[in-house]
Amino acid sequence: MERDKALQIVKEQLTERRYLHTIGVMETAIELAQNYNEDEKKAELAAIFHDYAKFRPADEMKQIIIEQNMDNRLLHYHVELWHAPVGAYLVKTEVGIKDEDILDAIKFHTSGRENMNKLEKIIYLADYIEPGRQFPGVDKARQLAKTDLDEAVLYAAKHTIEFLLSKDQSIFPDTFALYNDLIMKKE
Ligand code: DGI
Ligand code: FE
Ligand code: FE
Ligand code: FE
Numbered sequence: 779m780e781r782d783k784a785l786q787i788v789k790e791q792l793t794e795r796r797y798l799h800t801i802g803v804m805e806t807a808i809e810l811a812q813n814y815n816e817d818e819k820k821a822e823l824a825a826i827f828h829d830y831a832k833f834r835p836a837d838e839m840k841q842i843i844i845e846q847n848m849d850n851r852l853l854h855y856h857v858e859l860w861h862a863p864v865g866a867y868l869v870k871t872e873v874g875i876k877d878e879d880i881l882d883a884i885k886f887h888t889s890g891r892e893n894m895n896k897l898e899k900i901i902y903l904a905d906y907i908e909p910g911r912q913f914p915g916v917d918k919a920r921q922l923a924k925t926d927l928d929e930a931v932l933y934a935a936k937h938t939i940e941f942l943l944s945k946d947q948s949i950f951p952d953t954f955a956l957y958n959d960l961i962m963k964k965e
Pocket of ligand 1: 829832855856858859862887888889905938942947948949950951953
């Protein structure tokens with residue numbers, strides 16, 4: 779699918795602010811794909827559609843998680859996690875994207891998971907460091923992203939966990955799985 783067509787489709791699903799975030803993720807993901815020898819076209823499409831389901835009502839997402847036999851644990855955790863797997867499903871069924879690599883990158887962009895592949899890491903990281911993001915530590919993450927994909931993803935996972943702890947939020951097991959996986963591979 780052409781970029782302009784994909785952007786046109788996703789724009790209808792998002793607010794202006796979220797659309798601008800999506801453009802930032804797209805540009806960042808393409809840069810990372812070039813830097814780390816990943817398929818640029820897959821990175822572009824996964825980034826464009828990563829937040830496709832962000833504004834779907836919780837009821838609709840809940841129903842899809844149940845009907846499509848998705849990971850049941852999701853229902854016990856924060857509703858913010860749902861737009862990622864539900865997004866992958868809707869991008870497949872409503873938009874017609876069939877590439878499993880693209881769909882997995884969308885599916886795991888919020889929590890991450892153990893053994894993420896390169897495209898999954900690129901989308902996870904691009905979402906975290908795109909130019910519109912502003913939080914303490916984002917510049918460090920951007921620096922790491924230039925030289926070491928795994929270190930940058932680990933930094934993002936670690937700081938996401940710290941952020942959730944500081945807000946007394948529950949943490950989805952896959953979020954820990956990503957952290958543990960990368961920390962153990964370093965040893
Ligand atoms: O959709 P975005 O805002 O671009 O970013 P995202 O999909 O990476 O994350 C959405 C939110 O989900 C963000 O505020 C962090 C939060 N989140 C990520 N992992 C977990 C989580 N929230 C909870 N409660 N538990 C998690 O494990
Ligand atoms: Fe998201
Ligand atoms: Fe993210
Ligand atoms: Fe996002």
